[in-house]
Amino acid sequence: MTVRGPRLEFAVGAFLLLSLASLLV
Incomplete structure (x- = not known):
């Protein structure tokens, strides 16, 4: 998994x- 920033x-x-x-609900 590659994350491209805090927003993603x-x-x-x-x-x-x-x-x-x-x-849960």
Whole structure:
């Protein structure tokens, strides 16, 4: 995985958090 900046990393982290939240709910 290649990260091209903090913005992309933040987007990926937010997406993972949303997916985990949807799975929990």
